[in-house]
Amino acid sequence: MSTIETPVRDASCAQAPLLAVLGGDLHVPLLDGRRVRYANLDYAATAPALASVAERVNHVLPLAGSVHRGAGVPSQVASALYEAARASVARAVGARADDLVVFTRNTTDATNLLASAVPAGAGDVVTLDVEHHANLLPWQRTAGGHRCVAHAATIEETFSRLEDALAARPTALLALTGTSNVTGETLPLQRAADLAHRHGARLFVDAAQLAPHRAIALSALGVDYVALSGHKLYAPYGSGVLVGRRDWLDAAPPYLAGGGAVREVTTDSVDWATGPARHEAGTPNLAGAVAIAAAFEALAALADEDGSDLRHAHERALRQRVLDGIADLPGVHPLSIWDDADDAIGVVAFAVDGYAPGHVGAYLSAEHGIGVRDGRFCAHPLLAAFGRPEGALRASFGVGSRLEDADRLVAALRQLVERGPDHAYCASQSGWVPEHDTRDLAAWAGLDLGGAAKPTPCGAG
Structure with missing residues (x-):
C-alpha cells in the first residue's frame, strides 16, 4: 500500500506546503x-x-473486483478494502461503536439521505441562514418541515436565537455548518450539541469544509450526524460519507432501491437490509471510499510533537x-x-x-x-x-x-x-x-x- 509522506514541520511560516498534492507545481x-x-x-x-491518496488509489485499482458480489480473489480484496475504508473513516471522525458509516456521492447526497430519514412526527428541522444550499434545501422535504433562523452579529446572540427557536416548538434536528463555506468561520460544535440535546433534538453537522481543516470527534463533541465530501478532503474520486446514529437510518426507507440493499426479493415483496447496505444499493465506489480513508490517514499525520x-x-x-x-x-x-x-x-x-x-x-x-x-x-x-x-x-x-x-x-x-x-x-x-x-x-x-x-x-x- 502507499506510504504517507512526511509533513513539513515549519508550518508556522507557511513557506512550503504541508503535504504534496497533485498539480502543486502546475x-x-x-x-x-x-x-x-x-x-x-x-x-x-x-x-x-493528495499525492499519497492518488498513490493508494493507483495501487488498489488493478486489484479491484466487484464489492460484495464475487468469489474471485479481486472481489474478495475489493470487499475487504471497502469495509476497511468504512472502519477507517469511523475511527477518523470519532464515531460511536454503533454509529453507521454510509458512503454516498458527496455531502449533498449524504444530507439528502439524512433528510429522508428524519422520522415523521419527531418535529421539524432548524438551520441558520448562513448555510450552504446543501444544508438548507434537503430539509424542506422533511415531513416536519424546516425553519431557518436569521443569524445575529455575534455567535452569542446567534445561539440565543437558536435557543428560542428550539424552545418554540418540537424540533427533531438542528442542522448547522461546522465552518462557513463562505468566510471560513467556525461554530462551537459541542455547545451546539448541548443546545440541541437540551431541547430533545439531534445535531447534524455539515463538515464539508470542516473535515479537511480540523479533526472531528463525534462521540466527544456529542454530534449525532456528520456529512463530508471526498472532493473537499483531498480525495476527489466521487465519494462522500454520512456518519451517525443508526436508529433513524435503519428505520428510513432505503435511499436507493436496488441490488445490495435487500435481504430477500420476490416479484411482489422485498425485505430490506439494515445497516449501511440499506442505503448503498448498486455497485459502490471502491476508489472513492479508499481515497477518503487514505486522506484521513494522511491528515492525521499532521500532528506536531506536542499533539x-x-x-x-x-x-x-x-x-x-x-x-x-x-x-x-x-x-x-x-x-x-x-x-x-x-x-x-x-x-x-x-x-x-x-x-x-x-x-x-x-x-x-x-x-x-x-x-x-x-x-x-x-x-x-x-x-x-x-x-x-x-x-x-x-x-x-x-x-x-x-x-x-x-x-x-x-x-x-x-x-x-x-x-x-x-x-x-x-x-x-x-x-x-x-x-x-x-x-x-x-x-x-x-x-x-x-x-x-x-x-x-x-x-x-
Missing part, C-alpha cells in the same frame, strides 16, 4: 504568453488529490497574510459573519468596489495565474444578508498552499485597485472572459476537450 498560461505556477486558492470548492495540528498554524499564517495585505487596499472589503468568531479555517471572502466578482476572478486567472471562486458560493441567503446579491470572491487555502500564493493574491489586488487590469474583459454566456484570448487550453492540457476550452466570444449569450 504552470498555467497567461494572456501575455508567459507561464507561471498556478496559485490554487480554490481549495474550498474542490481540493486537489497540536499543523494545519491550524499553517492556515492561520496564510489567512492573516491576505487579511493584513488587503487591509490598506481602498475598495477591498473582507467579509465576516460574526464579530466574536475566534476561529476560522484558511478562507478569506472579500469584495472589490467597482468590479463584478466574475471580472476580478477572470483578471486574477488570466493575468496572474491565480484561481479563486467568485459568485454566491451556493449560499444565496448569506450573500443577500451581506448586501452582496451579485456575489463576492473567496480565496481558500489548504495543505498544498504556500505563503507565496497569498502574497501573489495581495499583489494582484493591489495592481487592480491602483491601475486596473492590463487587458479588457467582458461578460459572456460562460461568465467573465478576456475580450481577446488566444490561449489554446486544449493544447496546453494535451487533451481533446471537444472545443469546450475555446474562448467564449464577448457578447455571446
Whole structure:
C-alpha cells in the first residue's frame, strides 16, 4: 500500500506546503504568453488529490473486483478494502461503536439521505441562514418541515436565537455548518450539541469544509450526524460519507432501491437490509471510499510533537497574510459573519468596489495565474444578508498552499485597485472572459476537450 509522506514541520511560516498534492507545481498560461505556477486558492470548492491518496488509489485499482458480489480473489480484496475504508473513516471522525458509516456521492447526497430519514412526527428541522444550499434545501422535504433562523452579529446572540427557536416548538434536528463555506468561520460544535440535546433534538453537522481543516470527534463533541465530501478532503474520486446514529437510518426507507440493499426479493415483496447496505444499493465506489480513508490517514499525520495540528498554524499564517495585505487596499472589503468568531479555517471572502466578482476572478486567472471562486458560493441567503446579491470572491487555502500564493493574491489586488487590469474583459454566456484570448487550453492540457476550452466570444449569450 502507499506510504504517507512526511509533513513539513515549519508550518508556522507557511513557506512550503504541508503535504504534496497533485498539480502543486502546475504552470498555467497567461494572456501575455508567459507561464507561471498556478496559485490554487480554490481549495474550498474542490481540493486537489493528495499525492499519497492518488498513490493508494493507483495501487488498489488493478486489484479491484466487484464489492460484495464475487468469489474471485479481486472481489474478495475489493470487499475487504471497502469495509476497511468504512472502519477507517469511523475511527477518523470519532464515531460511536454503533454509529453507521454510509458512503454516498458527496455531502449533498449524504444530507439528502439524512433528510429522508428524519422520522415523521419527531418535529421539524432548524438551520441558520448562513448555510450552504446543501444544508438548507434537503430539509424542506422533511415531513416536519424546516425553519431557518436569521443569524445575529455575534455567535452569542446567534445561539440565543437558536435557543428560542428550539424552545418554540418540537424540533427533531438542528442542522448547522461546522465552518462557513463562505468566510471560513467556525461554530462551537459541542455547545451546539448541548443546545440541541437540551431541547430533545439531534445535531447534524455539515463538515464539508470542516473535515479537511480540523479533526472531528463525534462521540466527544456529542454530534449525532456528520456529512463530508471526498472532493473537499483531498480525495476527489466521487465519494462522500454520512456518519451517525443508526436508529433513524435503519428505520428510513432505503435511499436507493436496488441490488445490495435487500435481504430477500420476490416479484411482489422485498425485505430490506439494515445497516449501511440499506442505503448503498448498486455497485459502490471502491476508489472513492479508499481515497477518503487514505486522506484521513494522511491528515492525521499532521500532528506536531506536542499533539497540536499543523494545519491550524499553517492556515492561520496564510489567512492573516491576505487579511493584513488587503487591509490598506481602498475598495477591498473582507467579509465576516460574526464579530466574536475566534476561529476560522484558511478562507478569506472579500469584495472589490467597482468590479463584478466574475471580472476580478477572470483578471486574477488570466493575468496572474491565480484561481479563486467568485459568485454566491451556493449560499444565496448569506450573500443577500451581506448586501452582496451579485456575489463576492473567496480565496481558500489548504495543505498544498504556500505563503507565496497569498502574497501573489495581495499583489494582484493591489495592481487592480491602483491601475486596473492590463487587458479588457467582458461578460459572456460562460461568465467573465478576456475580450481577446488566444490561449489554446486544449493544447496546453494535451487533451481533446471537444472545443469546450475555446474562448467564449464577448457578447455571446
